[in-house]
Amino acid sequence: MTTSSVLPADITVLHVADCPSVTPLLERLEAAATLAGLLITTTLRLVESDEDAVALDFPGSPTMLIDGADPFPSGGGPSYGCRLYEFEGRIDGAPSTSQLTAALLAAAAGRARNPD
Numbered sequence: 001m002t003t004s005s006v007l008p009a010d011i012t013v014l015h016v017a018d019c020p021s022v023t024p025l026l027e028r029l030e031a032a033a034t035l036a037g038l039l040i041t042t043t044l045r046l047v048e049s050d051e052d053a054v055a056l057d058f059p060g061s062p063t064m065l066i067d068g069a070d071p072f073p074s075g076g077g078p079s080y081g082c083r084l085y086e087f088e089g090r091i092d093g094a095p096s097t098s099q100l101t102a103a104l105l106a107a108a109a110g111r112a113r114n115p116d
Helices: 022-036 050-056 097-113
Strands: 009-015 040-046 063-066 085-087 090-092
Touching (some): 009 097, 022 097, 063 097
16 A cells, blocks of 8 residues: 555554553554555653643543544543543444544545645
8 A cells, every 4th residue: 555645643642651552552553554554653641640631631541642633532521540442332442443544544634635
């Protein structure tokens, strides 16, 4: 697959220490970027306290931001703890590869329409 000419997505993964869902998220994110034909850069950011969670409006670990926005808004308030994602009736600690692929493609389409 060829790589898109759209600017790379800036991905930030917010997480608490020792979160068991960070590794699956990163693995699925890499697979999703490959499927979408997109370049991404990923930064990990540790959320260290309840105060950090409130300041960042952190809905739980892990939370992925694409260009600063959460593509999976939870509707809940800040939480210094685990986050769960639902897909096709299944609950998991990280979004599925297909959810991540769709989120990356939607963000890329937005960047292509508004390149600044």
